[in-house]
């Protein structure tokens with residue numbers, strides 16, 4: 001009987017892991033070195049992806065600040081992986097030479113070399 005109970009418990013635990021549809025999001029915390037080349041690269045990825053989608057030509061001028069949070073239990077194709085969300089605020093200029101601050105959100109799954117731009121909005125300075 002004990003064995004059966006253990007088995008049931010294991011099954012319940014397993015299904016709660018498998019059945020969880022939403023990834024588990026950590027708390028946002030500030031990026032200490034906003035000029036880290038890795039962070040700048042993600043900002044450039046966000047700008048390039050936005051440009052491609054909307055036919056604009058923006059250029060990163062200056063990193064301002066940013067935050068990251070962990071993302072656990074992401075489903076990617078058939079795998080469950082962990083990732084990181086980056087929320088970055090930076091200043092960029094456009095093809096008319098006008099400057100604007102933007103906030104971009106990028107989901108990064110480093111183990112799969114995967115990135116996805118999930119948000120890109122003008123931000124106040």
Ligand SMILES: *[C@@H]1O[C@H](CO)[C@@H](O)[C@H](O)[C@H]1NC(C)=O
Nearest residue numbers: 076107114115116117118119
């Ligand atoms: C990328 O992000 C968009 C917007 O959140 C989402 O609709 C899309 O499914 C994502 N793509 C992948 C491959 O995860």
